[in-house]
Amino acid sequence: MLAVAPIIALLLCPALWLVLGRPRFLSEKTPREKPARISVIIPARDEEDNLPKLLDSLLAGKTQPHEIIVVDDGSTDATAAIARERGAKVVAPAPLPDDWKGKPWACQTGAEAATGDWLLFMDADTWFEPGGYEFIPPLAHEDCAVSSICPYHHIQSPTEELSAFFNLIMVAGSNAFGLPASSRNNSALFGQCLLISADNYKQIDGHKKVRNQILENFHLAEHLHQVGIARNCYLGRGVIAMRMFSGGLPNLWQSWKKGFTSGAKQAHPRALVLISLWLTAGMTILVSLLVAVFTPSASPLFLGLTAAAYSIFALQCGWAFRQVGRFSPLNAFFFPVGLIFYQALFFTALWEKKRGTQTNWKGRDVS
Structure with missing residues:
Protein backbone atom coordinates (compact mmCIF):
# COMPACT_ATOMS: atom_id res chain seq x y z
CA MET A 1 0.00 0.00 0.00
CA LEU A 20 4.77 25.40 -18.60
CA GLY A 21 5.75 23.13 -21.46
CA ARG A 22 6.24 25.80 -24.09
CA PRO A 23 8.23 28.75 -22.70
CA ARG A 24 8.50 31.69 -25.06
CA PHE A 25 11.57 33.95 -25.31
CA LEU A 26 12.28 37.10 -27.29
CA SER A 27 14.46 36.39 -30.30
CA GLU A 28 14.08 39.28 -32.74
CA LYS A 29 15.85 42.63 -32.95
CA THR A 30 14.58 43.63 -36.41
CA PRO A 31 14.75 47.44 -36.68
CA ARG A 32 11.66 49.31 -37.79
CA GLU A 33 11.75 51.72 -40.73
CA LYS A 34 9.99 54.24 -38.52
CA PRO A 35 11.13 53.72 -34.92
CA ALA A 36 8.33 53.55 -32.39
CA ARG A 37 8.11 56.42 -29.94
CA ILE A 38 8.21 54.54 -26.64
CA SER A 39 7.72 56.32 -23.33
CA VAL A 40 9.28 54.33 -20.48
CA ILE A 41 7.31 54.81 -17.26
CA ILE A 42 8.92 53.77 -13.97
CA PRO A 43 6.86 54.00 -10.77
CA ALA A 44 9.42 54.42 -7.98
CA ARG A 45 9.07 54.66 -4.21
CA ASP A 46 12.36 54.79 -2.31
CA GLU A 47 14.29 53.14 -5.13
CA GLU A 48 17.67 54.90 -4.91
CA ASP A 49 19.48 51.56 -4.78
CA ASN A 50 17.73 49.98 -7.77
CA LEU A 51 16.98 52.88 -10.10
CA PRO A 52 20.54 53.66 -11.33
CA LYS A 53 20.98 50.18 -12.82
CA LEU A 54 17.72 50.38 -14.76
CA LEU A 55 18.30 53.90 -16.05
CA ASP A 56 21.90 53.16 -17.05
CA SER A 57 20.77 50.05 -18.95
CA LEU A 58 18.18 52.08 -20.86
CA LEU A 59 20.74 54.70 -21.83
CA ALA A 60 23.55 52.27 -22.74
CA GLY A 61 22.06 50.72 -25.86
CA LYS A 62 22.14 51.78 -29.50
CA THR A 63 18.39 52.27 -29.45
CA GLN A 64 17.02 54.88 -27.06
CA PRO A 65 13.50 55.37 -25.71
CA HIS A 66 11.53 58.41 -26.78
CA GLU A 67 11.51 59.49 -23.13
CA ILE A 68 12.01 58.10 -19.63
CA ILE A 69 9.53 59.13 -16.96
CA VAL A 70 10.18 58.33 -13.32
CA VAL A 71 7.10 58.74 -11.14
CA ASP A 72 8.48 59.64 -7.71
CA ASP A 73 5.81 58.09 -5.54
CA GLY A 74 6.44 59.83 -2.22
CA SER A 75 10.07 58.77 -1.89
CA THR A 76 12.04 59.80 1.18
CA ASP A 77 15.44 59.03 -0.37
CA ALA A 78 17.38 60.26 -3.42
CA THR A 79 15.14 58.61 -6.02
CA ALA A 80 14.17 61.86 -7.73
CA ALA A 81 17.71 63.28 -7.72
CA ILE A 82 19.15 60.10 -9.24
CA ALA A 83 16.51 60.13 -11.98
CA ARG A 84 17.21 63.77 -12.88
CA GLU A 85 20.98 63.18 -12.93
CA ARG A 86 20.44 60.60 -15.66
CA GLY A 87 18.16 62.78 -17.74
CA ALA A 88 14.83 61.23 -16.82
CA LYS A 89 11.70 63.31 -16.50
CA VAL A 90 10.55 63.20 -12.86
CA VAL A 91 6.84 63.41 -12.14
CA ALA A 92 5.36 63.65 -8.66
CA PRO A 93 1.79 62.30 -8.44
CA ALA A 94 -0.95 64.08 -6.58
CA PRO A 95 -1.80 62.71 -3.10
CA LEU A 96 -2.99 59.12 -3.27
CA PRO A 97 -6.81 59.01 -3.50
CA ASP A 98 -8.61 56.79 -1.00
CA ASP A 99 -9.83 54.34 -3.65
CA TRP A 100 -6.44 53.84 -5.37
CA LYS A 101 -3.46 51.62 -4.62
CA GLY A 102 -0.04 53.20 -4.93
CA LYS A 103 1.33 51.49 -8.04
CA PRO A 104 -1.76 51.92 -10.27
CA TRP A 105 -1.91 55.60 -9.25
CA ALA A 106 1.77 56.10 -10.11
CA CYS A 107 1.37 54.28 -13.45
CA GLN A 108 -1.69 56.36 -14.35
CA THR A 109 0.16 59.56 -13.47
CA GLY A 110 3.13 58.57 -15.62
CA ALA A 111 0.91 57.63 -18.56
CA GLU A 112 -0.85 60.98 -18.45
CA ALA A 113 2.53 62.74 -18.61
CA ALA A 114 3.82 60.60 -21.50
CA THR A 115 4.04 61.85 -25.08
CA GLY A 116 5.00 58.59 -26.83
CA ASP A 117 2.82 56.38 -29.02
CA TRP A 118 3.68 53.37 -26.85
CA LEU A 119 3.96 53.05 -23.08
CA LEU A 120 6.50 50.73 -21.47
CA PHE A 121 5.77 50.28 -17.76
CA MET A 122 8.79 48.97 -15.84
CA ASP A 123 9.41 48.16 -12.19
CA ALA A 124 12.39 49.96 -10.69
CA ASP A 125 14.11 46.74 -9.59
CA THR A 126 14.49 45.52 -13.17
CA TRP A 127 17.18 46.28 -15.74
CA PHE A 128 18.03 45.42 -19.34
CA GLU A 129 20.85 43.07 -20.15
CA PRO A 130 23.41 44.50 -22.66
CA GLY A 131 21.51 45.07 -25.89
CA GLY A 132 18.28 43.97 -24.24
CA TYR A 133 16.27 47.11 -24.94
CA GLU A 134 16.70 46.52 -28.68
CA PHE A 135 14.20 43.66 -28.38
CA ILE A 136 11.47 46.08 -27.28
CA PRO A 137 10.81 48.32 -30.34
CA PRO A 138 10.03 45.34 -32.64
CA LEU A 139 7.18 44.48 -30.26
CA ALA A 140 5.56 47.84 -31.02
CA HIS A 141 4.04 46.67 -34.28
CA GLU A 142 0.88 47.50 -36.16
CA ASP A 143 -1.36 44.78 -34.78
CA CYS A 144 -1.09 46.62 -31.44
CA ALA A 145 -0.91 43.51 -29.29
CA VAL A 146 0.06 44.16 -25.68
CA SER A 147 3.35 42.52 -24.71
CA SER A 148 4.72 41.72 -21.28
CA ILE A 149 8.02 40.19 -20.23
CA CYS A 150 8.79 38.38 -17.00
CA PRO A 151 12.30 39.45 -15.94
CA TYR A 152 14.93 36.79 -15.34
CA HIS A 153 15.60 36.60 -11.60
CA HIS A 154 19.26 37.15 -10.71
CA ILE A 155 20.16 35.42 -7.45
CA GLN A 156 23.04 36.76 -5.34
CA SER A 157 22.56 35.15 -1.93
CA PRO A 158 21.42 31.79 -0.51
CA THR A 159 18.33 33.42 0.99
CA GLU A 160 17.14 34.54 -2.44
CA GLU A 161 17.15 30.91 -3.59
CA LEU A 162 13.95 30.51 -1.55
CA SER A 163 12.10 32.45 -4.27
CA ALA A 164 12.36 29.61 -6.78
CA PHE A 165 8.89 28.11 -6.34
CA PHE A 166 7.30 31.56 -6.11
CA ASN A 167 8.91 32.70 -9.37
CA LEU A 168 7.99 29.49 -11.10
CA ILE A 169 4.37 29.55 -9.98
CA MET A 170 4.02 33.23 -10.87
CA VAL A 171 5.09 32.38 -14.42
CA ALA A 172 2.99 29.22 -14.66
CA GLY A 173 -0.04 31.02 -13.22
CA SER A 174 -0.01 33.45 -16.12
CA ASN A 175 -1.39 30.65 -18.33
CA ALA A 176 0.89 31.90 -21.10
CA PHE A 177 3.23 28.97 -21.71
CA GLY A 178 1.15 25.81 -21.45
CA LEU A 179 0.18 22.97 -23.73
CA PRO A 180 -1.76 22.84 -25.98
CA ALA A 181 -1.46 26.26 -27.64
CA SER A 182 -5.21 26.86 -27.41
CA SER A 183 -4.94 26.85 -23.61
CA ARG A 184 -2.96 30.11 -23.76
CA ASN A 185 -5.69 32.23 -25.36
CA ASN A 186 -6.60 33.90 -22.07
CA SER A 187 -3.20 34.62 -20.57
CA ALA A 188 -2.42 37.15 -17.89
CA LEU A 189 0.28 39.84 -18.06
CA PHE A 190 3.50 40.42 -16.15
CA GLY A 191 3.46 43.77 -14.39
CA GLN A 192 7.25 44.20 -14.16
CA CYS A 193 7.62 44.99 -17.87
CA LEU A 194 4.53 45.78 -19.92
CA LEU A 195 4.33 47.41 -23.36
CA ILE A 196 1.01 48.80 -24.58
CA SER A 197 0.10 51.34 -27.25
CA ALA A 198 -1.19 54.66 -25.95
CA ASP A 199 -4.39 54.12 -27.96
CA ASN A 200 -5.07 50.73 -26.37
CA TYR A 201 -4.28 52.14 -22.95
CA LYS A 202 -6.88 54.85 -23.43
CA GLN A 203 -9.39 52.35 -24.81
CA ILE A 204 -9.39 50.39 -21.55
CA ASP A 205 -9.33 53.60 -19.49
CA GLY A 206 -5.78 53.01 -18.33
CA HIS A 207 -5.24 51.98 -14.73
CA LYS A 208 -8.48 53.55 -13.57
CA LYS A 209 -10.40 50.27 -13.76
CA VAL A 210 -7.73 48.49 -11.72
CA ARG A 211 -7.05 51.35 -9.37
CA ASN A 212 -7.69 49.39 -6.16
CA GLN A 213 -5.99 46.12 -7.16
CA ILE A 214 -2.76 44.77 -5.66
CA LEU A 215 -1.87 42.73 -8.76
CA GLU A 216 -3.11 45.19 -11.33
CA ASN A 217 -1.52 43.25 -14.19
CA PHE A 218 -3.99 40.35 -13.83
CA HIS A 219 -6.96 42.71 -13.96
CA LEU A 220 -5.55 44.71 -16.88
CA ALA A 221 -5.27 41.47 -18.83
CA GLU A 222 -8.94 40.74 -18.17
CA HIS A 223 -10.03 44.16 -19.43
CA LEU A 224 -7.90 43.75 -22.56
CA HIS A 225 -9.43 40.32 -23.15
CA GLN A 226 -12.95 41.77 -22.86
CA VAL A 227 -12.32 44.29 -25.65
CA GLY A 228 -10.49 41.80 -27.87
CA ILE A 229 -6.93 43.12 -27.58
CA ALA A 230 -4.34 40.36 -27.94
CA ARG A 231 -1.71 39.72 -25.28
CA ASN A 232 1.76 38.26 -25.80
CA CYS A 233 3.87 37.05 -22.88
CA TYR A 234 7.59 36.27 -22.89
CA LEU A 235 10.26 35.12 -20.48
CA GLY A 236 13.07 37.61 -20.09
CA ARG A 237 16.21 35.48 -20.07
CA GLY A 238 18.98 37.38 -21.86
CA VAL A 239 16.83 40.50 -22.27
CA ILE A 240 15.58 41.87 -18.97
CA ALA A 241 16.52 40.90 -15.43
CA MET A 242 15.60 41.70 -11.86
CA ARG A 243 16.88 41.24 -8.34
CA MET A 244 13.95 41.33 -5.98
CA PHE A 245 15.17 40.77 -2.45
CA SER A 246 18.46 42.40 -1.61
CA GLY A 247 16.97 43.19 1.82
CA GLY A 248 17.22 39.61 3.05
CA LEU A 249 14.69 37.09 4.33
CA PRO A 250 12.22 39.57 5.95
CA ASN A 251 12.04 41.53 2.70
CA LEU A 252 11.49 38.33 0.70
CA TRP A 253 8.81 37.03 3.08
CA GLN A 254 6.85 40.29 3.17
CA SER A 255 7.09 40.90 -0.56
CA TRP A 256 5.77 37.51 -1.67
CA LYS A 257 3.10 37.58 1.02
CA LYS A 258 1.68 40.95 -0.03
CA GLY A 259 0.14 39.65 -3.23
CA PHE A 260 0.18 35.92 -2.72
CA THR A 261 -3.47 35.15 -1.99
CA SER A 262 -4.63 37.71 -4.57
CA GLY A 263 -2.43 36.07 -7.17
CA ALA A 264 -3.84 32.62 -6.45
CA LYS A 265 -7.37 33.99 -6.75
CA GLN A 266 -6.67 35.68 -10.09
CA ALA A 267 -4.76 32.84 -11.74
Whole structure:
Protein backbone atom coordinates (compact mmCIF):
# COMPACT_ATOMS: atom_id res chain seq x y z
CA MET A 1 0.00 0.00 0.00
CA LEU A 2 2.88 2.38 0.69
CA ALA A 3 3.81 2.26 -3.00
CA VAL A 4 0.58 4.07 -3.88
CA ALA A 5 1.96 7.46 -2.74
CA PRO A 6 5.01 7.66 -5.06
CA ILE A 7 2.92 6.21 -7.90
CA ILE A 8 0.43 9.08 -7.45
CA ALA A 9 3.33 11.53 -7.45
CA LEU A 10 4.68 10.09 -10.69
CA LEU A 11 1.25 10.39 -12.31
CA LEU A 12 0.95 14.04 -11.24
CA CYS A 13 4.42 15.18 -12.33
CA PRO A 14 3.41 15.73 -16.02
CA ALA A 15 1.10 18.55 -14.89
CA LEU A 16 4.15 20.85 -15.02
CA TRP A 17 4.58 20.31 -18.76
CA LEU A 18 0.92 21.06 -19.39
CA VAL A 19 1.19 24.45 -17.69
CA LEU A 20 4.77 25.40 -18.60
CA GLY A 21 5.75 23.13 -21.46
CA ARG A 22 6.24 25.80 -24.09
CA PRO A 23 8.23 28.75 -22.70
CA ARG A 24 8.50 31.69 -25.06
CA PHE A 25 11.57 33.95 -25.31
CA LEU A 26 12.28 37.10 -27.29
CA SER A 27 14.46 36.39 -30.30
CA GLU A 28 14.08 39.28 -32.74
CA LYS A 29 15.85 42.63 -32.95
CA THR A 30 14.58 43.63 -36.41
CA PRO A 31 14.75 47.44 -36.68
CA ARG A 32 11.66 49.31 -37.79
CA GLU A 33 11.75 51.72 -40.73
CA LYS A 34 9.99 54.24 -38.52
CA PRO A 35 11.13 53.72 -34.92
CA ALA A 36 8.33 53.55 -32.39
CA ARG A 37 8.11 56.42 -29.94
CA ILE A 38 8.21 54.54 -26.64
CA SER A 39 7.72 56.32 -23.33
CA VAL A 40 9.28 54.33 -20.48
CA ILE A 41 7.31 54.81 -17.26
CA ILE A 42 8.92 53.77 -13.97
CA PRO A 43 6.86 54.00 -10.77
CA ALA A 44 9.42 54.42 -7.98
CA ARG A 45 9.07 54.66 -4.21
CA ASP A 46 12.36 54.79 -2.31
CA GLU A 47 14.29 53.14 -5.13
CA GLU A 48 17.67 54.90 -4.91
CA ASP A 49 19.48 51.56 -4.78
CA ASN A 50 17.73 49.98 -7.77
CA LEU A 51 16.98 52.88 -10.10
CA PRO A 52 20.54 53.66 -11.33
CA LYS A 53 20.98 50.18 -12.82
CA LEU A 54 17.72 50.38 -14.76
CA LEU A 55 18.30 53.90 -16.05
CA ASP A 56 21.90 53.16 -17.05
CA SER A 57 20.77 50.05 -18.95
CA LEU A 58 18.18 52.08 -20.86
CA LEU A 59 20.74 54.70 -21.83
CA ALA A 60 23.55 52.27 -22.74
CA GLY A 61 22.06 50.72 -25.86
CA LYS A 62 22.14 51.78 -29.50
CA THR A 63 18.39 52.27 -29.45
CA GLN A 64 17.02 54.88 -27.06
CA PRO A 65 13.50 55.37 -25.71
CA HIS A 66 11.53 58.41 -26.78
CA GLU A 67 11.51 59.49 -23.13
CA ILE A 68 12.01 58.10 -19.63
CA ILE A 69 9.53 59.13 -16.96
CA VAL A 70 10.18 58.33 -13.32
CA VAL A 71 7.10 58.74 -11.14
CA ASP A 72 8.48 59.64 -7.71
CA ASP A 73 5.81 58.09 -5.54
CA GLY A 74 6.44 59.83 -2.22
CA SER A 75 10.07 58.77 -1.89
CA THR A 76 12.04 59.80 1.18
CA ASP A 77 15.44 59.03 -0.37
CA ALA A 78 17.38 60.26 -3.42
CA THR A 79 15.14 58.61 -6.02
CA ALA A 80 14.17 61.86 -7.73
CA ALA A 81 17.71 63.28 -7.72
CA ILE A 82 19.15 60.10 -9.24
CA ALA A 83 16.51 60.13 -11.98
CA ARG A 84 17.21 63.77 -12.88
CA GLU A 85 20.98 63.18 -12.93
CA ARG A 86 20.44 60.60 -15.66
CA GLY A 87 18.16 62.78 -17.74
CA ALA A 88 14.83 61.23 -16.82
CA LYS A 89 11.70 63.31 -16.50
CA VAL A 90 10.55 63.20 -12.86
CA VAL A 91 6.84 63.41 -12.14
CA ALA A 92 5.36 63.65 -8.66
CA PRO A 93 1.79 62.30 -8.44
CA ALA A 94 -0.95 64.08 -6.58
CA PRO A 95 -1.80 62.71 -3.10
CA LEU A 96 -2.99 59.12 -3.27
CA PRO A 97 -6.81 59.01 -3.50
CA ASP A 98 -8.61 56.79 -1.00
CA ASP A 99 -9.83 54.34 -3.65
CA TRP A 100 -6.44 53.84 -5.37
CA LYS A 101 -3.46 51.62 -4.62
CA GLY A 102 -0.04 53.20 -4.93
CA LYS A 103 1.33 51.49 -8.04
CA PRO A 104 -1.76 51.92 -10.27
CA TRP A 105 -1.91 55.60 -9.25
CA ALA A 106 1.77 56.10 -10.11
CA CYS A 107 1.37 54.28 -13.45
CA GLN A 108 -1.69 56.36 -14.35
CA THR A 109 0.16 59.56 -13.47
CA GLY A 110 3.13 58.57 -15.62
CA ALA A 111 0.91 57.63 -18.56
CA GLU A 112 -0.85 60.98 -18.45
CA ALA A 113 2.53 62.74 -18.61
CA ALA A 114 3.82 60.60 -21.50
CA THR A 115 4.04 61.85 -25.08
CA GLY A 116 5.00 58.59 -26.83
CA ASP A 117 2.82 56.38 -29.02
CA TRP A 118 3.68 53.37 -26.85
CA LEU A 119 3.96 53.05 -23.08
CA LEU A 120 6.50 50.73 -21.47
CA PHE A 121 5.77 50.28 -17.76
CA MET A 122 8.79 48.97 -15.84
CA ASP A 123 9.41 48.16 -12.19
CA ALA A 124 12.39 49.96 -10.69
CA ASP A 125 14.11 46.74 -9.59
CA THR A 126 14.49 45.52 -13.17
CA TRP A 127 17.18 46.28 -15.74
CA PHE A 128 18.03 45.42 -19.34
CA GLU A 129 20.85 43.07 -20.15
CA PRO A 130 23.41 44.50 -22.66
CA GLY A 131 21.51 45.07 -25.89
CA GLY A 132 18.28 43.97 -24.24
CA TYR A 133 16.27 47.11 -24.94
CA GLU A 134 16.70 46.52 -28.68
CA PHE A 135 14.20 43.66 -28.38
CA ILE A 136 11.47 46.08 -27.28
CA PRO A 137 10.81 48.32 -30.34
CA PRO A 138 10.03 45.34 -32.64
CA LEU A 139 7.18 44.48 -30.26
CA ALA A 140 5.56 47.84 -31.02
CA HIS A 141 4.04 46.67 -34.28
CA GLU A 142 0.88 47.50 -36.16
CA ASP A 143 -1.36 44.78 -34.78
CA CYS A 144 -1.09 46.62 -31.44
CA ALA A 145 -0.91 43.51 -29.29
CA VAL A 146 0.06 44.16 -25.68
CA SER A 147 3.35 42.52 -24.71
CA SER A 148 4.72 41.72 -21.28
CA ILE A 149 8.02 40.19 -20.23
CA CYS A 150 8.79 38.38 -17.00
CA PRO A 151 12.30 39.45 -15.94
CA TYR A 152 14.93 36.79 -15.34
CA HIS A 153 15.60 36.60 -11.60
CA HIS A 154 19.26 37.15 -10.71
CA ILE A 155 20.16 35.42 -7.45
CA GLN A 156 23.04 36.76 -5.34
CA SER A 157 22.56 35.15 -1.93
CA PRO A 158 21.42 31.79 -0.51
CA THR A 159 18.33 33.42 0.99
CA GLU A 160 17.14 34.54 -2.44
CA GLU A 161 17.15 30.91 -3.59
CA LEU A 162 13.95 30.51 -1.55
CA SER A 163 12.10 32.45 -4.27
CA ALA A 164 12.36 29.61 -6.78
CA PHE A 165 8.89 28.11 -6.34
CA PHE A 166 7.30 31.56 -6.11
CA ASN A 167 8.91 32.70 -9.37
CA LEU A 168 7.99 29.49 -11.10
CA ILE A 169 4.37 29.55 -9.98
CA MET A 170 4.02 33.23 -10.87
CA VAL A 171 5.09 32.38 -14.42
CA ALA A 172 2.99 29.22 -14.66
CA GLY A 173 -0.04 31.02 -13.22
CA SER A 174 -0.01 33.45 -16.12
CA ASN A 175 -1.39 30.65 -18.33
CA ALA A 176 0.89 31.90 -21.10
CA PHE A 177 3.23 28.97 -21.71
CA GLY A 178 1.15 25.81 -21.45
CA LEU A 179 0.18 22.97 -23.73
CA PRO A 180 -1.76 22.84 -25.98
CA ALA A 181 -1.46 26.26 -27.64
CA SER A 182 -5.21 26.86 -27.41
CA SER A 183 -4.94 26.85 -23.61
CA ARG A 184 -2.96 30.11 -23.76
CA ASN A 185 -5.69 32.23 -25.36
CA ASN A 186 -6.60 33.90 -22.07
CA SER A 187 -3.20 34.62 -20.57
CA ALA A 188 -2.42 37.15 -17.89
CA LEU A 189 0.28 39.84 -18.06
CA PHE A 190 3.50 40.42 -16.15
CA GLY A 191 3.46 43.77 -14.39
CA GLN A 192 7.25 44.20 -14.16
CA CYS A 193 7.62 44.99 -17.87
CA LEU A 194 4.53 45.78 -19.92
CA LEU A 195 4.33 47.41 -23.36
CA ILE A 196 1.01 48.80 -24.58
CA SER A 197 0.10 51.34 -27.25
CA ALA A 198 -1.19 54.66 -25.95
CA ASP A 199 -4.39 54.12 -27.96
CA ASN A 200 -5.07 50.73 -26.37
CA TYR A 201 -4.28 52.14 -22.95
CA LYS A 202 -6.88 54.85 -23.43
CA GLN A 203 -9.39 52.35 -24.81
CA ILE A 204 -9.39 50.39 -21.55
CA ASP A 205 -9.33 53.60 -19.49
CA GLY A 206 -5.78 53.01 -18.33
CA HIS A 207 -5.24 51.98 -14.73
CA LYS A 208 -8.48 53.55 -13.57
CA LYS A 209 -10.40 50.27 -13.76
CA VAL A 210 -7.73 48.49 -11.72
CA ARG A 211 -7.05 51.35 -9.37
CA ASN A 212 -7.69 49.39 -6.16
CA GLN A 213 -5.99 46.12 -7.16
CA ILE A 214 -2.76 44.77 -5.66
CA LEU A 215 -1.87 42.73 -8.76
CA GLU A 216 -3.11 45.19 -11.33
CA ASN A 217 -1.52 43.25 -14.19
CA PHE A 218 -3.99 40.35 -13.83
CA HIS A 219 -6.96 42.71 -13.96
CA LEU A 220 -5.55 44.71 -16.88
CA ALA A 221 -5.27 41.47 -18.83
CA GLU A 222 -8.94 40.74 -18.17
CA HIS A 223 -10.03 44.16 -19.43
CA LEU A 224 -7.90 43.75 -22.56
CA HIS A 225 -9.43 40.32 -23.15
CA GLN A 226 -12.95 41.77 -22.86
CA VAL A 227 -12.32 44.29 -25.65
CA GLY A 228 -10.49 41.80 -27.87
CA ILE A 229 -6.93 43.12 -27.58
CA ALA A 230 -4.34 40.36 -27.94
CA ARG A 231 -1.71 39.72 -25.28
CA ASN A 232 1.76 38.26 -25.80
CA CYS A 233 3.87 37.05 -22.88
CA TYR A 234 7.59 36.27 -22.89
CA LEU A 235 10.26 35.12 -20.48
CA GLY A 236 13.07 37.61 -20.09
CA ARG A 237 16.21 35.48 -20.07
CA GLY A 238 18.98 37.38 -21.86
CA VAL A 239 16.83 40.50 -22.27
CA ILE A 240 15.58 41.87 -18.97
CA ALA A 241 16.52 40.90 -15.43
CA MET A 242 15.60 41.70 -11.86
CA ARG A 243 16.88 41.24 -8.34
CA MET A 244 13.95 41.33 -5.98
CA PHE A 245 15.17 40.77 -2.45
CA SER A 246 18.46 42.40 -1.61
CA GLY A 247 16.97 43.19 1.82
CA GLY A 248 17.22 39.61 3.05
CA LEU A 249 14.69 37.09 4.33
CA PRO A 250 12.22 39.57 5.95
CA ASN A 251 12.04 41.53 2.70
CA LEU A 252 11.49 38.33 0.70
CA TRP A 253 8.81 37.03 3.08
CA GLN A 254 6.85 40.29 3.17
CA SER A 255 7.09 40.90 -0.56
CA TRP A 256 5.77 37.51 -1.67
CA LYS A 257 3.10 37.58 1.02
CA LYS A 258 1.68 40.95 -0.03
CA GLY A 259 0.14 39.65 -3.23
CA PHE A 260 0.18 35.92 -2.72
CA THR A 261 -3.47 35.15 -1.99
CA SER A 262 -4.63 37.71 -4.57
CA GLY A 263 -2.43 36.07 -7.17
CA ALA A 264 -3.84 32.62 -6.45
CA LYS A 265 -7.37 33.99 -6.75
CA GLN A 266 -6.67 35.68 -10.09
CA ALA A 267 -4.76 32.84 -11.74
CA HIS A 268 -6.51 31.11 -14.64
CA PRO A 269 -8.49 28.11 -13.28
CA ARG A 270 -6.78 25.62 -15.60
CA ALA A 271 -3.32 26.90 -14.66
CA LEU A 272 -4.23 26.90 -10.97
CA VAL A 273 -5.42 23.28 -11.10
CA LEU A 274 -2.30 22.09 -12.91
CA ILE A 275 0.01 23.98 -10.56
CA SER A 276 -1.81 22.52 -7.57
CA LEU A 277 -1.49 19.00 -8.96
CA TRP A 278 2.24 19.43 -9.52
CA LEU A 279 2.78 20.85 -6.03
CA THR A 280 0.77 17.94 -4.66
CA ALA A 281 3.22 15.62 -6.40
CA GLY A 282 6.09 17.37 -4.63
CA MET A 283 4.45 17.16 -1.21
CA THR A 284 3.55 13.50 -1.78
CA ILE A 285 7.18 12.78 -2.60
CA LEU A 286 8.24 14.57 0.56
CA VAL A 287 5.88 12.43 2.67
CA SER A 288 7.10 9.28 0.91
CA LEU A 289 10.68 10.29 1.63
CA LEU A 290 9.94 10.73 5.33
CA VAL A 291 8.22 7.34 5.42
CA ALA A 292 11.22 5.76 3.70
CA VAL A 293 13.61 7.27 6.24
CA PHE A 294 11.60 6.30 9.32
CA THR A 295 10.28 2.91 8.17
CA PRO A 296 13.13 0.38 8.16
CA SER A 297 10.81 -2.32 6.88
CA ALA A 298 9.73 -0.40 3.76
CA SER A 299 9.72 -2.60 0.67
CA PRO A 300 12.30 -2.27 -2.11
CA LEU A 301 9.43 -1.43 -4.49
CA PHE A 302 8.36 1.53 -2.34
CA LEU A 303 11.95 2.74 -1.95
CA GLY A 304 12.59 2.44 -5.68
CA LEU A 305 9.42 4.30 -6.64
CA THR A 306 10.15 7.03 -4.10
CA ALA A 307 13.67 7.46 -5.47
CA ALA A 308 12.32 7.61 -9.04
CA ALA A 309 9.66 10.16 -8.15
CA TYR A 310 12.17 12.29 -6.24
CA SER A 311 14.62 12.24 -9.14
CA ILE A 312 12.01 13.14 -11.75
CA PHE A 313 10.59 16.00 -9.66
CA ALA A 314 14.09 17.33 -8.93
CA LEU A 315 14.94 17.26 -12.66
CA GLN A 316 11.71 19.10 -13.41
CA CYS A 317 12.61 21.72 -10.82
CA GLY A 318 16.09 22.10 -12.28
CA TRP A 319 14.71 22.71 -15.76
CA ALA A 320 11.85 24.97 -14.68
CA PHE A 321 13.87 27.07 -12.21
CA ARG A 322 16.40 27.86 -14.94
CA GLN A 323 13.65 29.14 -17.21
CA VAL A 324 12.73 31.87 -14.72
CA GLY A 325 15.93 32.70 -12.85
CA ARG A 326 19.59 32.05 -12.17
CA PHE A 327 18.90 29.49 -9.46
CA SER A 328 21.51 27.00 -8.29
CA PRO A 329 21.17 23.34 -9.36
CA LEU A 330 21.38 22.52 -5.65
CA ASN A 331 18.07 24.35 -5.21
CA ALA A 332 16.42 21.73 -7.40
CA PHE A 333 18.22 18.80 -5.80
CA PHE A 334 17.11 19.94 -2.32
CA PHE A 335 13.67 21.01 -3.53
CA PRO A 336 11.92 19.97 -0.25
CA VAL A 337 13.50 23.01 1.48
CA GLY A 338 12.03 25.51 -0.98
CA LEU A 339 8.73 23.64 -1.20
CA ILE A 340 8.24 23.65 2.58
CA PHE A 341 9.08 27.37 2.71
CA TYR A 342 6.59 28.04 -0.08
CA GLN A 343 3.81 26.12 1.69
CA ALA A 344 4.57 27.82 5.01
CA LEU A 345 4.28 31.28 3.47
CA PHE A 346 1.19 30.35 1.52
CA PHE A 347 -0.72 29.12 4.55
CA THR A 348 0.51 32.06 6.63
CA ALA A 349 -0.86 34.44 4.00
CA LEU A 350 -4.20 32.59 3.95
CA TRP A 351 -4.45 32.64 7.75
CA GLU A 352 -3.64 36.35 7.98
CA LYS A 353 -6.11 37.16 5.24
CA LYS A 354 -8.82 35.23 7.09
CA ARG A 355 -8.01 37.14 10.30
CA GLY A 356 -7.99 40.46 8.45
CA THR A 357 -4.34 41.14 9.28
CA GLN A 358 -2.91 44.02 7.27
CA THR A 359 0.14 43.52 5.09
CA ASN A 360 2.38 46.58 4.94
CA TRP A 361 4.75 47.38 2.07
CA LYS A 362 6.87 50.54 2.01
CA GLY A 363 4.63 52.24 4.52
CA ARG A 364 1.32 51.38 2.85
CA ASP A 365 -1.36 48.80 3.48
CA VAL A 366 -1.44 46.37 0.56
CA SER A 367 -3.83 43.81 2.04
